[in-house]
Amino acid sequence: MNIYLAEFVGTAILTLFGCGVVANVNLKGSLAKGSDWVVVAFGWGFAVTFAVYAIGQFSGAHINPAVTLGFAVAGDFEWAKVIPYIIAQISGGFLGAAIVWLHFMPHFKAEEDEGTKLGVFSTAPSYPNYVANFASEIIGTFILVMGLLFIGANEFTEGLNPLIVGFLITAIGLSLGGTTGYAINPARDFGPRLAHFFLPIPGKGISNFKYAVVPFVGPLTGGALGAAVYNVVFTGKSDIFLIVTIAATVLVLLLGVFLNKSVLKEDTSKLM
Numbered sequence: 001m002n003i004y005l006a007e008f009v010g011t012a013i014l015t016l017f018g019c020g021v022v023a024n025v026n027l028k029g030s031l032a033k034g035s036d037w038v039v040v041a042f043g044w045g046f047a048v049t050f051a052v053y054a055i056g057q058f059s060g061a062h063i064n065p066a067v068t069l070g071f072a073v074a075g076d077f078e079w080a081k082v083i084p085y086i087i088a089q090i091s092g093g094f095l096g097a098a099i100v101w102l103h104f105m106p107h108f109k110a111e112e113d114e115g116t117k118l119g120v121f122s123t124a125p126s127y128p129n130y131v132a133n134f135a136s137e138i139i140g141t142f143i144l145v146m147g148l149l150f151i152g153a154n155e156f157t158e159g160l161n162p163l164i165v166g167f168l169i170t171a172i173g174l175s176l177g178g179t180t181g182y183a184i185n186p187a188r189d190f191g192p193r194l195a196h197f198f199l200p201i202p203g204k205g206i207s208n209f210k211y212a213v214v215p216f217v218g219p220l221t222g223g224a225l226g227a228a229v230y231n232v233v234f235t236g237k238s239d240i241f242l243i244v245t246i247a248a249t250v251l252v253l254l255l256g257v258f259l260n261k262s263v264l265k266e267d268t269s270k271l272m
Contacts, residue, residue: 007059010056010061011051011191015100015192016096017096020103020104023100024043025040027107028107029107037174040173041173044170045167047166048166051063056162060077065185066224069227070224073223073245074231089187092191093188093189096192100120108204115205118204122215123181123215130214134252136179137222138225138252141185144169144184148165184219189216190215218252229242
């Protein structure tokens with residue numbers, strides 16, 4: 001299988017199961033409605049596991065632009081393939097989310113709440129605060145990429161690695177996910193958000209692109225920073241990427257300050 005097709009298929013599998021578990025737990029009329037956060041966290045963990053099993057042998061199963069960028073920073077991936085991988089991943093995220101819409105079509109029609117419908121496709125913060133929201137996505141993806149590099153540095157029984165990766169995603173969701181819905185993956189959020197925008201979902205409301213910068217830029221920053229820190233601390237490399245990624249992190253948080261003042265104009269005392 002072509003590596004870009006593999007990333008497309010793998011990310012489609014990821015969002016099919018991942019967005020699917022959110023739909024299953026939240027949409028009106030679903031027999032699973034009311035299941036709790038633990039179900040969602042394990043659903044996303046298993047989504048990653050089976051996506052990695054499906055296409056890992058072909059493309060390495062990044063299924064996440066932040067992982068692709070992080071691995072490039074770590075020196076484990078060719079820079080020339082970064083942009084094509086990201087395009088394939090976002091496209092796959094769109095397809096997987098579209099299949100979820102087809103599967104749950106009667107439930108989307110029955111569901112009255114616009115936020116619940118959007119929540120099937122994309123993430124949103126528990127408290128709208130761009131600085132804190134950026135920080136949450138940066139921290140979560142920092143841990144994700146560093147964790148993947150830790151896993152790669154160890155030997156496991158053949159075929160066990162994807163399951164370990166899935167448990168890592170589950171752990172991040174269970175421990176850190178409640179602040180922003182732990183996108184930790186631009187393709188997982190932006191591809192389905194585009195699907196929400198384009199699909200004829202009854203009463204869907206807005207796709208909230210004002211927030212979309214957080215689950216896109218935050219994970220990219222955190223993934224690159226995690227790889228740079230891993231290189232310096234755990235492999236002893238003297239790496240200019242550490243300085244670059246620290247500077248990028250500061251700039252992203254400053255962007256958060258600007259967005260708090262320009263986008264979230266009300267309740268400013270709660271934002272800073």
